[in-house]
Amino acid sequence: MSTENFRFYEVFSYETLVRAVAGAVGSATAMTVFFPLDTARLRLQVDEKRKAKSTPAILAEIVKEEGLLAPYRGWFPVICSLCCSNFVYFYCFHSLKASWVRGQKAAPSTDLTIGIAAGIVNVLVTTPLWVVNTRLKLQGSNFRNADIRPTNYSGILDAFVQIIRHEGLGALWNGTFPSLLLVLNPAIQFMIYEGLKRQLRRGVYKELSSLEAFLIGAVAKAVATVVTYPLQTVQSILRFGQLKEPTDQSQLLTSLRTIKCLLVNRVRKFGVLGLFKGLEAKLLQTVLTAALMFLLYEKITNTTFKVMGLSKPMHSKR
Template identity: 80%
Template sequence: MSFAVFSYEALVHAVSGAMGSVTAMTVFFPLDTARLRLQVDEHRKAKSTPAILAEIIKEEGLSALYRGWFPVICSLCCSNFVYFYCFHSLKASWLKGKQSAPSTDLIIGIAAGVVNVLLTTPLWVVNTRLKLQGSKFRNADIRPTNYSGILDAFAQIIRDEGVGALWNGTFPSLLLVLNPAIQFMIYEGLKRHLKRGVPRELSSVEVFIIGAVAKAVATIVTYPLQTVQSILRFGQFSESTNEPKLLSSIRAIKCLLVNRVRKYGMLGLFKGLEAKLLQTVLTAALMFLLYENIASCTFRAMGLSSKHYKRR
């Protein structure tokens, strides 16, 4: 199998990762709804995840838990396809069959994350808007939106806010490439440790556990920036237009973080973390489990299982 950037192996990883993430996100989508409400609606009190879900159902109906599912799934599918493809193609090109190391996984993960952010941020901006549209907020300052779908959201954002608005939150997103990079570094490291040089497939329980551990660590480390990212994507925060975009983004991040600390203390930076951990850890664990099984079955069907597992 060629280690070229355009290879069947990278394509199998990309498709497997995209399918696994879409299935896992669909299963745990209501938890992501609760997390996003807590991050964006500052006046909503932080409660247990079941309490937040019960509030949403009572005020907006059961279907509100899955509001914005389609755009999120579209964004997630594209995002994970790009990330998995870049990660595995860059890793194969760099290592050329040699054993990887945690530092290598981290660097490759960051590079794959940067490519992913630049290509898919517009999709995430649109899906954040659609997911929160029609929600009952505690904060009266939040402006209501009226998008009829993904294409209409793109058209309205470009018309009313300019093309640049589709990349709102790009700077914190670029900083947040550390999240999947740390996640993959820990995941690949734990996988190598469990295999201890033996070319075998991990059990489903092993994959689920190390996927959960890897995502939990990455989420806790980067959560304050994830909150800022959600607020900026929602487009309700006014940034200065009289200074360069990068300087304005840095100032916006600093302002949002400082305001959170002043209003709610240091714990305010982690508002919604419980819901985020539940959603992201369970989703990541299930995603890795599905990804490994789909990739394994595909490689086995292609007659590449033995060579493939020696390299990983």
Template identity: 85%
Template sequence: TMSSEVFSYESLVHAVSGAMGSVTAMTVFFPLDTARLRLQVDDNRKAKSTPAILAEIIKEEGLLAPYRGWFPVICSLCCSNFVYFYCFHSLKAGWLKGQKSTPGSDLIIGIAAGVVNVLVTTPLWVVNTRLKLQGSKFRNADIRSTNYSGILDAFVQIIRDEGVGALWNGTFPSLLLVMNPAIQFMIYEGLKRQLRRGVPRELSSLEVFIIGAVAKAVATTVTYPLQTIQSILRFGQFNESTDKSKLLSSLRTIKCLLVNRARRFGMLGLFKGLEAKLLQTVLTAALMFLLYEKIASCTFRVMGLKNSHYKNR
């Protein structure tokens, strides 16, 4: 039954493996994410390359500045990947019921898992974006400083000063961005099937690393302009329109931010920070998939579920 698929040990193993893999990988490449976020949000910053911006941050804000906001990001990432991997694998098991998966089914399941993930975890990502940028030295004078003492205090202050709805800032672009992990998983699972060519075998570490990197590179490049808008909205420094319709307001805000950015910096401005994002996200995703596969296959082997880990995938 569907309920037994949703509450299965297999889904739990995938979820824990995905969460552990992503947390480890993000910790290793965290400074690259700091550089990417600063490039997206701080329009007036002159440094264009990742090494230059990291050198600037360390010089102005100290050696540990590239790791500012690490704890809330790791908490958010752990919850987010747990929810995503759990939903993806339980929905997949429930839908396929022993059939082979296809790129189309992987994409649809990925989108469904992404929607659940966005609605559940957006407040955590809003808080972690604020904490990650708090205390930064911005070139843009219009950015207001914040004073949060931690995750809980950030929640309290945002609800008190901006209302509960502010915790879901950037939800609409985030819902559009469920295409990112959906495309990523579709390409990843598809490449995995190609490499196996019908033989249920464990892929080598290098194979997993490469297909994880390729899948993430494609997904990130396709959806990057929306990711920039998402970061700006989560930061909460943009004055949104006051239309009665939330959906119309969100669409108008996204269009306005995209058009303004294109006018100010040209079409390439929509991809500002892409180099830092690609470097960080591709390496992180590749390492995350590698760790995820190793942790999952090791756990399944211990549990005696080795064959079911590979069939239908």
């Protein structure tokens, strides 16, 4: 088989498709289970005047003020975005890895590089979905900050139309620059996850137990989240679209200055710990979500491979 045909097969193989679907289904299921924790995290990041409290206290406030279903506000657009995002990321990661490594033993540096490349593709393709779902998730919320302007979107399509009409097409890519920097988050996560998985297998292909998949998924996400959390806060603020950025400078310079100003202002208002406001809710949500997602991902892929008659995937030297 020629190199070109080999690479074509790797990119469009059933194995890559199975892993992408498993990643999308696993992440959607896990996010649904822990969705209220993400609501608490986002509210703390965006509403500067809301005092940081324990996650249960924040959720109790939201339920009391906005109703029992408020913690699940915006669930549908988030799940749609998450499915698309994780499908793209898992597909790019595993297809790039299959064509790059080609049966050789993978290394952490390879996983990190491939993770960054997959993350860049994912950000450029799916950022409009995340901008819309951030707006929908916060719509109708009771904010402590009176300067936040209310929005009135009837759904995903209406949000797209209104954002383009009132703010321009470029607004759908608000927060793209910090998002590109944040490709380090899933890249670090996958590097740690794949590295720990190789250590557990010790060079021999075997299925991970449910506990092993859950624990190494949790560890990988916890490290990646703590390292990149300040940028995640900036990303959420920009996606919300309430910040007016100057337009008389280049986009790159504007983005860099905006990120710097948001980080500096946060430190001035709340101290260094202000950069990590909402981290408890984020860690609780993202670590549990990632752990459950990886557990489901491993179970779905292994079960599918067995049904397809594959005792192990082709790229088992991962």
